[in-house]
Amino acid sequence: MARSKKAQEATAAAGAGRDQLLKYYRDMLLIRRFEERAGQLYGMGLIGGFCHLYIGQEAIAVGMEGIRRPGDQIITGYRDHGHMLAAGMESRAVMAELTGRAGGSSRGKGGSMHMFSTEAGFYGGHGIVGAQVSLGTGLALANKYSANGNVAFAYFGDGAANQGQVYESFNMAELWSLPVVYVIENNQYAMGTSVERSAAETHLHKRGASFRIPGEEVDGMDVEAVAAAGAKAAEHARSGQGPFILEMKTYRYRGHSMSDPAKYRTKEEVDEVKKTRDPIEHLREKLDAAKVTEDELKAIDAEVKRIVADAAEFARTSPEPEPAELYTDVYLEAAE
Amino acid sequence: MTDILMPALSPTMEEGTLAKWHVKAGDTVKAGDVIAEIETDKATMEVEAVDEGIISDILIAAGSEGVKVNTPIARLAGDEVAAAPPSSKAGPPPVAAEPAPTAVRAEPKAPVAPVAVSAPLQDPEIPAGTKMVRITVRDALRDAMAEEMRRDERVFLMGEEVAQYQGAYKVSRDLLQEFGDRRVIDTPITEHGFAGLGVGAAMAGLKPIVEFMTWNFAMQAIDQIINSAAKTLYMSGGQIKSSIVFRGPNGAASRVGAQHSQDYSNWYGHVPGLKVVAPYDAADAKGLLKAAIRDPNPIVFLEHEMMYGVEFDIPDVEDWIVPIGKAKVRREGTGVTITAHSRMVGLALKAAEELAAEGIEAEVIDLRTIRPLDHETVLQSVRKTNRLVTVEEGWGPMGVGAEIIARVTEHAFDYLDAPPLRVHQEDVPLPYAAALEALSLPSVEKIVKAAKAVCYR
Structure with a gap:
């Protein structure tokens, strides 16, 4: 694609053109099919431990990626597979990390919650709820220190929004006008506890008010709305005006992790969201309006299917890490 | 199908x-x-x-x-x-049809932790005729930071009162004047948050020095130090490094009560991925802090408030660097080995003088680095003296002394002529009352007593 990044951003923000809509569709579908396959591999015992799926929340990672510039950083919590794929990490390396194999992005030593790619500007993958908010603010501090014009995007959930260090970070970010966009993925449940049961102020975009940080509520199931809000927030941060908070209203279809029986919400509630707010179905209506043909979509479906099947096969057949790998990457050799 | x-x-x-x-x-x-x-x-x-x-x-x-x-x-x-499958050649069947993995993978051979084979670490040679200058530990630390900040644009200092106040203990005196508020950053009182910001900045390639007003307050930040700084290199398969120094005063000052008087040597010494340094005199404070700032790994640098104002001679040489991971024999002797670090080294040296007066020649080893601990220097000494006393300011259980004694028992059991003894703080929160505080902390008297006990005197 010959268009400049800036032109793409403008399009993404203003209501996307046909190509951009198709890209959104492909990237969201890739995340959904990838996650479904991850769930299946978990069920087969090929993936162990914790595995938090991103199904239902695809529009956020994909919409925000549409407005990210080269050099901008991303950091998130443990529900991270979707962000990695959106950031452009190899689906093979992500899936092989889930199976704990040598071909994984951390060579099998990180797992579902701990993957990184400095090349893709993706700084993890963090398992302690809220820690990524301070770390992401530190990425922004480095951007300002180096005057490189980059913005850090720090993602966290409605659960992390109650952690103390989030507010310590908000304070410093605004105090020092750091270029950071805080993206709250409010999927309405912190594990099994609903926002209503855990938050005194449930409108999480207002949580920056006492630090003078502007915030906005966004329909996180609408990829174009996400991109438009993201572009505005990034511009605010990039232009030296400091942090911005986006509260993305979204929903996760699956349990908190694979072993979540989901007794805290009704099946009807989940079905209602799937039926009326699904981000991919929602986009299909726009694709129809943009006169995208059924054949074009089928071709994308087939491509995604191939990528996911290939990633799963790679993840299944990639060798276990060598025993000697146990002791690597604990320390770096001093260079001097 | x-x-x-x-x-x-x-x-x-x-x-x-x-x-x-x-x-x-x-x-x-x-x-x-x-x-x-x-x-x-x-x-x-x-x-x-x-x-x-x-x-x-x-x-x-x-x-x-x-x-x-x-x-x-x-x-x-x-x-x-x-x-x-994606290619035209016959590929594997779809994943769903695959049988579950069975336990056929080759039994991995138990791996062996790599042993460092690099050249032995040594303090830099001090050329004959080098001038020695008298300097406090406080100024030695300041000079180390200033020199490294001049040398490397990526190095900056952040913490409470480090800039305009000139440091709660004046360790950062004059740094703001020289480097400005971009590189000497006053933070709000928000340890968890600014430690996290520091680690994030390090992940982005900067080399932060994060000052904690005391290490006691760093317990608010211990999650970022351990879970983020120490583990991310490993979890990322070597992709994300955290070249960062966390520093500040550690251990008991004087009469400041239990919450402000804790020694964290063994807490951080427990954690792979961290290096833990605890210098005693000014030359080591400067040389080790410069080494720490240059090191690509996260460093816990434990200073001591009671040592900040103490003056020592330091060689007046360009770029004085002391290697991390190397203990120093502060006094040679053949009668008993005494290990110590940080302020306890001074007590051990005094105890050695008293012991000498009674005919016991003690060898005093300043550990200087807690992780990686220089077991070889300790073992060599114990093989010579056959007796061991460990001294630390923290509590004894699961402590630095416990670790040293475990290693000595493992590698030099046959050389021991007496069970080793530990001198450490009593197993209570540190009391405020002067007399009780003195009773609780290690003392010259306690060290002398332990040394005589392992010599059966």
């Missing part, structure tokens, strides 16, 4: 009940459709189709109990064209 397998709800699940089918043979399903419900004693979960196609057979009837994980429960006639 693809088999749909009985899934596991958790890593420990081996079997479950197939409670209900939502589909029947002949139904068309697409990816994401709920096709069945399964139960264990802990949970119920929906099984979703991961592929589209037509259910050709139900293999396990609803209500069946004790269905083993990975048993085929249904069969799906899929869209064979779309499911074809």
